[in-house]
């Protein structure tokens with residue numbers, strides 16, 4: 169996926185957060201307090217709440233974004249650049265002369 173397509177697919181913070189949540193849900197959210205896997209999603213606070221213990225964790229908890237104040241979109245673009253670079257490394261037009 170080209171960066172421009174990527175950027176237009178995720179034009180704002182909301183779309184990035186929604187995508188990131190989808191990703192976390194797919195990976196499975198694990199409670200850092202009790203290890204429980206079942207969570208409620210608190211949309212207003214953007215937190216997961218453990219069904220077993222009621223403790224909350226943020227959408228960013230236990231991810232690369234943990235503790236970061238940077239916008240999700242920033243991370244999305246950075247991660248996209250890293251992974252797309254990895255796939256085509258070294259880039260074809262990379263001139264080593």
Ligand SMILES: [Zn+2]
Pocket residue numbers: 199200201202203204218219220221222223
């Ligand atoms: Zn828990």
